[in-house]
Amino acid sequence: MPITPANGGSAETAETAASSGSAExxxxxxxDEDGTTIGTAEKLSAHLAPGKLHRAFSVFLFDDExxxxLQRRALGKYHSPGVWSNTCCGHPYPGEPPFVAAARRTAEELGTAPALLREAGTVRYNHPDPAxxxxxxxxxxxFAGLVRATPRPDPEEIGEIAFVTPDELAKLRDEGPFSAWFMTVLDAARPTVRELTGTAAGW
Known part of the structure; x- marks a missing residue:
């Protein structure tokens, strides 16, 4: 399970900059509970307790093996810093199709676009972040898909990355913190993940 630290000096992304108050x-x-758009809210205010139900996306990318x-969220993130999580997650801009947002944000954070990306359903959850x-x-x-190019993670967003098997994931979860939403989104995406990777992969 090689773990690759992010490096380089890329500029802070628009999403992170806006969260810290240095941009729009x-x-x-x-x-609503059916996923129908009912309005908009500023990103941080939507996450203040008890939270406002909003649209999001989560991406799971796999290599050919x-x-x-996985990505470990950068320590400078305002929400869930330093924890392991799925390949990419975020929020579509108002009116932006979730598929477009998932592909865009994956490329922004990892420096490479998915070789394949397919829808894997939806899930609604309420997860407080204790920290x-x-x-x-x-x-x-x-969304689940494949990645074939070498990732070049943005260090403002990602501290390190790792490609893991199911057994390696279980070991990593025993060793360190993961995002509160990780298992919820992984479990919900499993049917598509298994179609994508094949049963031999063990997901």
């Missing part, structure tokens, strides 16, 4: 605020799309690409007190009230669109 990022707006999220608020939704069926290993999952920050922020709340993930999300209607999450799931």
């Amino acid at each position: 605020p990022i707006m999220l799309e608020l939704v 069926g290993r999952l690409l 920050s007190g922020l709340v993930e009230q999300e209607y999450n669109h799931l």
Whole structure:
């Protein structure tokens, strides 16, 4: 399970900059329980307890050996810093299709676009983050795909990456913290993940 640290001096992304107040605020799309858009809210305000239900996405990318690409969130992130999580996650801009947002954000964070990306359903959850007190009230669109190019992670977003088998993932989860939403989104995406990677991969 090689773990690759992010490096380089890329500029802070628009999403992170906006979160810290140095640019225009990022707006999220608020939704009802059926996923229908009902309005917008500024990103941080949507995550303040008890949270506002909003649209999000989560991406799971695998290499040709069926290993999952994980990222460890950069220590400078305002929400869930320094924890392991799925390949990429985030929020579409208001009116932006979730598929487009998932592909865009994956390329921004990892420096490479997915070789293949397919829809893997949706999941709705409510996960408080004990460390920050922020709340993930999300209607999450799931995507699974393949990555073939070497990732070049943005160090402002990602501290390190690792390609893991299911057994290596279990060991890593025993050793360190993961995002509060990780297992919820992985479990929901598993049917598509298994179609994509084949049963021999063990997902």
